Amino acid sequence: MSESQTPKGARFIKADLHLHTPESYDYQDDETEPDDLIERFVEENIELVAITDHNTDGYYEELAEAAENEPVTVLPGIEITTGQSGEHQIHMIAIFPPDNAAAISRVKHEIGLGLDPKIAIADPTIPSICDIVRDSGGLPILAHIDQNAGAHHELADRNNPTRELTFDIDKVAALEIVSLDTAEQFPEFAHIRSSDAHDLDSIGNRCTYLKMDAPTFEGLRMALSDPESRVSVQKQLNTHMSIDSLQVEHGFLEPRKLQFNKNLNSLIGGKGAGKSSVLEQIRYALDIKPRSEDIATECAALIDWNLDPDGIVRLRVTGSTGDQYEIVREYDSAPAIYRVQDDGSVAEEPLPIPIERFREEFFNAEIHSQRELINLARDETNLLELLDTYFDLTEPKGDRDEVKAKIEDQSRDVQTLQNDVDRLIDKKHHYETLREQIEVMKEKGVDSYIEGQEDWEEERANLASTIEGVEEVEEKVDKMDLTSTINGVSPTSGPNQELLEEANSIVEDLRTDIEGLQERLEETVDDAQSEIDEIREAWNQANEEREREHSRLADEIHEEIDVNIDQFFEIRSEMHELRGASEELETKRRELENAKKQKDELFDELAEARRVLTEARQDGISALTGELNNVKVSLEPQANRTEYINWINHVLEGSGVYTKHKKAIAKTFNPHTLAEIIRTDDTNRLNAEADCPPTSAENFVTHDDLNERLIELELFEIRDEPIIxxxxxxxxxxDEMSDGQQCTALLSITMVERDVPLIIDQPEDMLDNKFIFSEVVQLVRSIKHDRQIITATHNANIPVLGDAEQIIVMDANGQSGFYNTCGSIDNECVKRKTQSILRVVNRPSAIGTISIVDQSDPLL
Structure with a gap:
């Protein structure tokens, strides 16, 4: 397996863009060497610095040479003393690309800075200096604006025309501030903080964090042109869950490890390059099934094509606790989850938890395949399930499910008791039939031939009851193990070792005594059982003798009174076995009524649990709506009967009940009520309230499949219906929107800020470019700092105007897909590929780069 990997894309690097060297006239230590400065930069983890000595550029070459082979980039710059002032002259800095360091000398000459940096003052105004710097390829920045020699401090009068001309957003690339509070007064500008160090110790006291692919001048230029996305004066911590890398073996995608950024990732490339394959293999590793059956079928086919027969997907993720895990899933196998060690290696043994539990407890993602949003818009049930993932409904759903489980158990108890009652009713009716037969025989005079028979039957019943009781005792004694609950005291060398050893001795003695008592108890019960068996044998012999006598007289009895004496004895024996049925029936009937009452109470609990769940949903939806602009969501409690109607139609296929009558019944009765109607064969109610004809009503309540699924029916939940x-x-x-409008609404919802990564394939499908720019891009930019987004797209707005931290340029050669180039748009190679693939051109803009000109290429 290849160990090579792609870059991770743009990240926040630490920068100090205003500092001095011994070349400045007021530097505090003239003995400082270039290596000393580089060492301090490295100590402070500063990766980008700008050398801005007062009115001179003389130290850049020495410092740039010292920085070679070190993890720091040095940019040439200058701090300019301008002629505009209040009490002090206003300072500004200008920063240039390394390959244009010579421009500083030309700028110095053009603005009239003399040979002595200590007394040099530029001739032009600040706006003019800004123009000269920009024309020379540099970035003009107003220095320490809220301190002495700073523009904000020196031009405090806001009505001063010079102030207005100085703070020109089109001319000034950024404002350097000292106090964080100052930024609030200039929200339209990029802000930086710098050390303005005049000695080694001050380096890094203040700094700026710039997001860029690599520490370069182009990265700086891009950052200052898009400060909302790329500039921070405070350290940014990315602590949210993220997908860190994907690696595929023996599949369509190349085996190189694809690294993702924790913010916005955009996969671009021609048709068939493998963009969707990347996203679907993330889904496959996490075993997240699409909600739509059609989409699920397509995804499964794509996985088969990518991985069959022996492909392996390795997905590394950072979970909710900050820990890293690697999920490994071989083709046609279940995912295995491994913990990643601190050194980056993977544990030898997988975690003993299924992927479903892992997603619940440690890491999850929201994934939408192509066209999945439009499918969701057409299915209220799936839409509700999607919305539920946005809220913490663990407790109310758990409470509801707990009550449902209790009802299932109680329903089984009720059914068991009902079966017992039905069985006892049959026994009682049979007993009455047998008693009538005996009465007929008695009327014929059979009693005169069987004197004492009732006493014998009474003895038989009593003896049988006694034997049954002894056998039950014997069975319980055989299963008894009282010593299994006795635990000894574990050995210890602690301060109370002697006491614990004494306790252990007592426990062992108790165990021995109990075992002895249990053996004697078993012997006692066995002895009693043997003696009872002997008594039963003696009684049986006496009874058999009596019955032989009756059999000898059977012909005589039958001839004289026309009674079959053997039949008489059989009936009497059966009656004795049934004689307790009436009493048991009444007991079971009381138990059944109590069980039904408890079940009704549980259904009241279920109704309350569902109400609480709906209320929690409504609270979540209200909060969600507050985060949306042109979309609002509401909830109609328990109003979505579509799933219920479909279930009824499915179960009653072939029942002879018309679809319109099934639909009318489902709309009229809730599931619990309908289950009771079926149990009681209440066809009249179906006819009266649902206008169901008698024949259809009879077919409905007697349908076998439906009767077998009554517990499922009565627990069927009529779901809340989301209104978007x-x-x-x-x-x-x-239902009033076009497909594009439906996707617009749902896309707005999916892009609210959440902890879990959002993975979405071609979110621009069915949307016009106007909405992509005005809504989608703005949503992406607002959430990407705190929520990872991975998207495949053929629309330049998302990776370019969305300022993707990682643009993954994909290509294919017919046999495999591979990652051509990866990085941010400030990477020149990435920029060229993006322009080529997404058909964009340069133009002046808010970010100073590129814009869409054509999205109609059918190959995209």
Whole structure:
């Protein structure tokens, strides 16, 4: 397996863009060497510095040479003393690319800085200096604006025309601030903080964090042109869950490890390059099934094509606790989860938990394949399940499911008791039939031939009851093991060792005594059983003798009174076995009524649990709606009967009940009520309230499949129905929207800020470019700092205007897909590939780079 890997894309690097060297006239230590400065940069983890000595550029070459082979990039720059001032002259800095360091000398000459840096003052105004710096390829920045010689401090009068001209967003690349509070007064500008160090110890006291692919001047330029996404004056911590890398063996994708950024990742490339394959193999590793059956079929086919027969997917993720895991899934096998050690190696043994539990407890993701959003818009049940993942409904759903489990158990108890009652009713009726037969025989005079028979039957019943009791005692004694609950005291060398040893001795003595008592008890019961068996044998012999006498007289009895004496004895014997049926029936009937009452109480609990769940959903939906702009979500409690109607239709296939009558019944009765109607064969109610004809009603309540699934029916949940509306010249519900509008609404919902990564394939499908720019891009930019996004796209707006931290340029050669180039748009190679694939061109813009010109290429 190849160990090579792609870059991770843009990240926040630590930068100090205003510091001095011994070349400045006011530097505190003239003996400082270039190596000393580089060493301090490395100590402070500063990766990008700008050398900005007062009115001179003389130290850059020495420092750049010292920085070779070190993890720091040095940019040439200068701090300019301008002629505009309040009490002090206003300072500004200018930073240039390394290959254009010579421009500083030309700028110095053009703005009139003399040979003595200590007294040099630029002739032009600040706006003019900004123009000269920009024309020379540099970045003009107003220095320490809230301190002495700073523009904000020196031009405190906000009505001063010079102030307005100085703070020109089109000319000034950034404002350097000292106090964090100052930034609030200039929200439209990029802000940086720098040490303005004049000695080694001050380096890194203040710094800026810039997001870029690598510490370069182009990265700086891009960052300052898009400060919302790329500039921070405070350290940024990415602690949210993330997918860190994907590696595929023996599949369509190359085996190189694809690394993802913790923010926005965009996969781009021509048709067939493998963009969807990347996303679906993430889904496959996590074993997250699409909600739509059609989408699930397509995803399964794509996995078969990518991995069959022996492909392996390795997915490394950072979970909710900050720990890293690697999920390994071989083709046609279950995922295995391994903990990643601190050194980056993977544990030898997998965790003993299934992937479903892992997703619940440690890591999860929200994944949408192509066209999945439009499918969700057309299915209220799936839509509700999606919304549920946005809220913490663990407790109310757990409470509901717990009550449902109790009802299932109680329903089984009720059914058992009902079966017992039915059985005892049959026994009672049979007893009455037998008693009538005996009465007929008695009327014929059979009693005169069987004097004492009732006493014998009474003895038989009593003896049988006694034997049954002894056998039950014997069975319980045989199963008894009282010593299994006795635990000895574990050995210890602690301070109370002697006491614990004494306790252990007592426990062992108790165990021995109990074992002895148990043996004697078993012997006692065995002895009693043997004696009872002897008595039963003696009684049976006496009874057999009596019955032989009756049999000898059977012909005489039958001839004289026309009674079969053997039949008489059989009936009497059976009656004795049935004689307790009436009493037992009444007992079971009381138990049944109590069980039904308890079940009704549980259904009341279930109704309350469902109400609480709905209320929790409504609270979540209210909060969700507050995060949306032109979309609002509401909830209609227990209003979605579509799933219920479909279930009824499915179960009653071939029942002879018309679909319209099944639908009418499902709309009229809730599941619990309908189950009781079926149990009681209440066809009249179906006819009266649902307008169901008698024949259809009879077919409905007697349908075998339905009767076998009554517990399932009565627990069937009529779900809450989500109502989603889009403001497009007025509020429209989903069923009033076009496909594009439906996708618009759902995409807005999926892009709210959440902990779990969002993976979405071609979110721009069915949307027009206007909405992609005005809504999707803005949503992406607002959440990507705190939520990882991985998207495949053929629309330049998302990776470019969304400022993707990782653009993954994909290509294919017919046999495999591979990662051509990876990085941010400030990477020149990535920029060229993006322009080529997504058909974009340069133009002046807010981020100073590129814009869409054509999205119609059919190969995209």
């Amino acid at each position: 509306e889009l403001n497009d010249g007025g509020w429209k519900s989903l």
